[in-house]
Amino acid sequence: MRGSSIAIILIALSLVFLPALTPGDNILNWVFLVLLYGALAQSWNLLGGFGGQVNLGHAAFFGLGSLVTRTLWLDQVPLPVALVAGTAAATTMGLVIGAPSLRLRGPYFAIGTLAVAEILRITTGNILPEISFLPSSFLAGYRLLPRYYLALVLVSAVTLAAWWLTRSRFGYGLAAVREDEDVAGAIGVHPFRHKLLAFVLSSFFAGMAGGLFAYYHVSYYPQFPFNPIWTFDALLITFLGGAGTVWGPLIGAGFFLLIREVLALRLVELHLLIFGLVFIVVVIALPGGFMEAWRSLAEKRLRYP
Amino acid sequence: MNSILLQNAIFGLLVGGLYGLGAVGLSLVFGVLKMLNVAHGELIMLGGYVSVWLFTIWRIDPFVSILAGGPALFLIGGVLYQVLFRRLIHFHEEHKIKNSILIGFGLALVLQTVAILAWEADERAVTPAYAGAVFPLGGVVVPISRLAALLLSFVALGGLHLFLTRTRYGTAIRATAQDEQAAALSGIPTNTIYLVAFALGSALAGVAGALVSVSEAISPTIGLNWTLKALIVVVLGGMGNIFGTFVAGLSLGVAESLSGFLLGNVYREVVGLALFLIVLSLRPQGLFARG
Numbered sequence: 001m002r003g004s005s006i007a008i009i010l011i012a013l014s015l016v017f018l019p020a021l022t023p024g025d026n027i028l029n030w031v032f033l034v035l036l037y038g039a040l041a042q043s044w045n046l047l048g049g050f051g052g053q054v055n056l057g058h059a060a061f062f063g064l065g066s067l068v069t070r071t072l073w074l075d076q077v078p079l080p081v082a083l084v085a086g087t088a089a090a091t092t093m094g095l096v097i098g099a100p101s102l103r104l105r106g107p108y109f110a111i112g113t114l115a116v117a118e119i120l121r122i123t124t125g126n127i128l129p130e131i132s133f134l135p136s137s138f139l140a141g142y143r144l145l146p147r148y149y150l151a152l153v154l155v156s157a158v159t160l161a162a163w164w165l166t167r168s169r170f171g172y173g174l175a176a177v178r179e180d181e182d183v184a185g186a187i188g189v190h191p192f193r194h195k196l197l198a199f200v201l202s203s204f205f206a207g208m209a210g211g212l213f214a215y216y217h218v219s220y221y222p223q224f225p226f227n228p229i230w231t232f233d234a235l236l237i238t239f240l241g242g243a244g245t246v247w248g249p250l251i252g253a254g255f256f257l258l259i260r261e262v263l264a265l266r267l268v269e270l271h272l273l274i275f276g277l278v279f280i281v282v283v284i285a286l287p288g289g290f291m292e293a294w295r296s297l298a299e300k301r302l303r304y305p
Numbered sequence: 306m307n308s309i310l311l312q313n314a315i316f317g318l319l320v321g322g323l324y325g326l327g328a329v330g331l332s333l334v335f336g337v338l339k340m341l342n343v344a345h346g347e348l349i350m351l352g353g354y355v356s357v358w359l360f361t362i363w364r365i366d367p368f369v370s371i372l373a374g375g376p377a378l379f380l381i382g383g384v385l386y387q388v389l390f391r392r393l394i395h396f397h398e399e400h401k402i403k404n405s406i407l408i409g410f411g412l413a414l415v416l417q418t419v420a421i422l423a424w425e426a427d428e429r430a431v432t433p434a435y436a437g438a439v440f441p442l443g444g445v446v447v448p449i450s451r452l453a454a455l456l457l458s459f460v461a462l463g464g465l466h467l468f469l470t471r472t473r474y475g476t477a478i479r480a481t482a483q484d485e486q487a488a489a490l491s492g493i494p495t496n497t498i499y500l501v502a503f504a505l506g507s508a509l510a511g512v513a514g515a516l517v518s519v520s521e522a523i524s525p526t527i528g529l530n531w532t533l534k535a536l537i538v539v540v541l542g543g544m545g546n547i548f549g550t551f552v553a554g555l556s557l558g559v560a561e562s563l564s565g566f567l568l569g570n571v572y573r574e575v576v577g578l579a580l581f582l583i584v585l586s587l588r589p590q591g592l593f594a595r596g
Contacts, residue, residue, distance in 0.1 A: 054406050056343065100585040105399065106544065107341045108585060110406050111536045114343070118533045119578045126571035181399075228529060232414055235407070269422055276414035283407045284392065 015152055025144050030257065032144065035151035036212060038253035040230065041237035042158045043205035048235070049244035050165045051198040052178030053102065054110045057117030058234050060097075061090040061203040063226030065210025067124060070132060070222070073214065083211040090207020091200055098199040103192055105181070121226035128222040139218070147216045154212060155250070158205040162246045165198075174198055178244075229272075236279045242291030251290055308444035313566040314559050315445055321558020322455035323517055325551035327531050328538035329462060330509030332550040335539065337482040337502040339398055340390060340405035346532030347416035348507050352378050352514020353523035354424065360431045360518075367431045367519045368453065374515040375508045382507020385412070386500050394499055413528060420525035428522035454516040461512050462551055465505075469547075478502055537577050541584050543591020552593055 014021075015031070022028055044058050069086030073079055093116065101112035134142065165171035176184035177191045184191050210225055233256070241252025263271035286293060331345045342348075355377050356370035365373075389408050393401050439446040469475035480488040481498040489495050517523070517531075534557065542553030557577060565573030584592060 052403070054403050056406065056410060096582070100582055104585070104589050107335075107402050107406060108540065108589070110341070110343075111540060112581065112585065115533055115537055115578055115581055118529060119574045122574045123571060126574075232410065235410065239407075269418075273415060273418040273422070276411050276418060279411040280389065280408055280415070283404065283411065284389070 012156075019145055019148060028144055028148055030261070032148050032151050032216070034250075034253050034257050035148075035155045036209060036216070037233060037237060037257060038250045039151065039155045039158050039212075040206060040209045041234045041241075041249035041253055042155070042162055043202050043209060044231075044234040045238045045243060045245075045249045046158070046162060046165065046205065047195075047198045047202040049238055049242075049248070050162070050171065050178065051174050051195055052244075053195055053199065055113045055199070055202065056110045056231060057097075057113030057115070057228075058202075058206055059226050059228055059230035060113065060117035060120050061094060061206035062210040062213070062230050063117070063120060063124070063223075064093055065090040065207030066214035066225040067210075067222055069211035070214035074132075074135070074138075079215060083208065083215070086211040086214070087204055087207040090210065091204045094200050094203030095196075098196050098203075102195045102199060117226060117228060117231065121223050121228075124226055125221070125223035130222075131219055132222050133219045142218070147212070150212055150215070154205070154208055159246060159250065161201060161205065162249075166246060170194065170197070232275075232279070236275055236282075238289075239279065239282045239287075240289055242289030243287075245289070245291040248289050248291045255290070310563070310566065312445040313562045315447060316451075317559035317562025318555055319448070319451040319455050319520075319558070320562065321555035322458045322551075323513060323520075323554075324534045324538050324558050325554020326458040326461060326509065326516065327513040328535035328542070328550045328554055329465065329547055330506035330513070331532075331535045332539050332542070332544070332547055333465075333509065334503055334506035335544055336547075337478060338390075338394065338405075338499055339401055340393065340503075341402055341409065342390070342412075342503075342506070343406055343409035343532055343536075344412040344416060344528070345409075345506075345510055345535055346528035346530065347413050347420075348378055348382065348510035348528075349514040349517060349531045350420060350523065350525065350528040351381065351416065352511035353518040353527070354420065354429075354514075355511065356515040356518040357429045357431055357523050360433070361429070366433055367515055368457065370518075371457070371512050371515045374511040376511075378511025378514070379504045379508035382510075383500060383504040385507070386503040390503060391500070394496075413532070417525050417528055424525065426525055428524040430522045431518045448520070451520045454519050457516060458513075458551075461509065462547070465509070465547065474501075534577070537581050540581055541592050543593055546591060546593060549591055549593030553591070556592075 018031060019028055040058070040062060044055060047053050048055055065086040067086070068089040069082045072082035072085055077085075097112050097116050098109075101109045165174060173184065173189040174194045176187065176189050177194045181191045213225055237252035237256045238249050239252070240255060241250065242248030260271060263274065282289065288295075327346070327349055330348075331342065334340060334342055334345075352374040355374040356367045359365040359370045359373060360367055389412065390405060393404050393408075396404065433450075435449060438449045440449060469479055477488065477493045478498055478501070480491070480493060481495050481502075485495055488498070514523075538554045538557055539550055541557060542549035542551070557580065560576055560580060561573050564576040
């Protein structure tokens with residue numbers, strides 16, 4: 001336990017001082033992407049991993065956060081205000097979708113979230129078909145450093161939220177709901193309230209990650225952040241690292257971006273196919289991800305020294 | 306004004322028939338196996354490609370291609386069940402739904418990428434001689450190929466209904482859906498029934514895909530949209546309720562088309578979502594379910 005706390009502090013410190021240590025922007029940019037994807041995956045994990053509810057439209061909240069933040073920011077609204085507004089929009093959408101669909105058992109929540117993501121994507125593409133550029137006045141002052149530190153703050157906040165779920169009354173209640181709703185209800189845990197609050201928390205952080213993306217990316221189609229590939233990447237990363245664990249999504253994000261970098265160099269067309277197959281294999285054969293594999297390896301080592 | 310409204314309603318009905326047929330296979334699989342295959346739209350896409358290639362290479366009429374698309378997807382569905390979904394069948398119900406959704410999500414990406422690699426990302430269309438033909442009806446026109454597709458959807462659905470209610474095999478499928486243990490005790494090979502039900506649901510996607518190709522272009526990325534429409538339709542009609550599903554498909558088609566006309570085309574997709582949320586809040590068992 002002590003060893004792992006020291007490791008975490010060392011990694012956190014090196015992330016804080018990384019910009020001073022790396023000469024160009026290349027490495028910093030890659031680490032930024034790890035933090036962004038890690039934060040997005042962790043926000044999915046808050047509900048999907050700790051609460052067991054499969055959200056197939058996570059891109060909706062990422063996209064809504066980025067759409068509102070970008071629009072306001074380019075309209076000369078100060079960035080913090082724009083970020084707050086984008087996050088608020090995503091959170092509100094979480095309430096609107098979650099309230100009717102989380103009340104029911106079965107696949108209603110997965111269907112509802114998938115529907116909202118696709119419909120927002122198509123509608124955004126219909127209304128805003130033009131690519132969104134940063135105007136030259138914004139480009140002149142563009143620097144990676146503030147984006148990097150914002151990502152670091154975001155990833156810390158969402159990971160803190162995940163950590164809170166492992167040791168709070170609410171988190172225990174949520175775990176009980178994930179394992180068995182009937183039993184959870186019988187011991188006095190309100191399943192609907194727990195699921196809804198976890199979902200609101202999850203869409204809150206997804207919206208904030210979307211806002212960060214809007215602040216980071218120079219030019220993209222407004223419907224791009226709504227693309228289902230964002231949901232897929234968040235799921236893949238979470239399941240690779242280990243759903244329902246605090247560090248799984250971050251480890252998964254590092255691994256995912258490393259592999260993607262390698263594949264993008266050689267096999268651009270194949271990389272989606274490979275990731276799709278990897279995801280299916282992980283869901284079927286390794287439901288606990290890396291964290292579980294590591295834990296069982298460590299246990300074996302303890303048992304047979 | 307009135308005739309334009311009516312014209313939109315007719316187009317909506319014709320598209321809605323495809324929504325309904327696209328959703329019936331999903332509904333059947335959910336009703337029998339309690340699994341949600343979110344790669345269902347990708348199976349429709351594959352069915353569409355069967356028809357596109359048969360037409361491009363041998364000029365085979367898309368309505369005839371149904372006879373190839375259905376069986377082809379029956380086989381593909383059977384293989385997918387054996388390789389991926391079979392291992393979930395004895396999971397606890399909530400666990401089963403969740404894992405089938407996750408596997409289907411990965412599968413959708415895989416099938417879409419395979420289609421892009423195999424046939425490029427272009428849109429492809431089937432263009433038989435009668436493609437643009439319409440017949441006038443009062444003040445409106447009805448496209449003949451779309452009307453034929455709607456009628457064939459009725460035929461496919463009626464056939465499915467007769468199969469499920471009038472044959473021993475269909476009865477065995479319904480018995481398994483109702484109570485697996487009782488079905489197994491009365492000598493029904495439930496594992497085979499699950500395989501056949503999944504393959505049959507995929508075959509319906511194949512038929513739907515061939516009928517889609519009659520009036521719309523096929524490309525590797527159309528799958529998600531069809532999955533989405535099928536999911537909304539299944540919720541509107543009531544999970545596992547086949548006729549309710551079809552009527553819900555027609556209703557969604559008309560509602561989308563009319564609202565596209567009245568509110569402007571950019572917002573037509575929003576109507577489906579609004580309908581979904583309203584029905585979920587007021588009648589979660591579906592619009593057409595009894596009780």
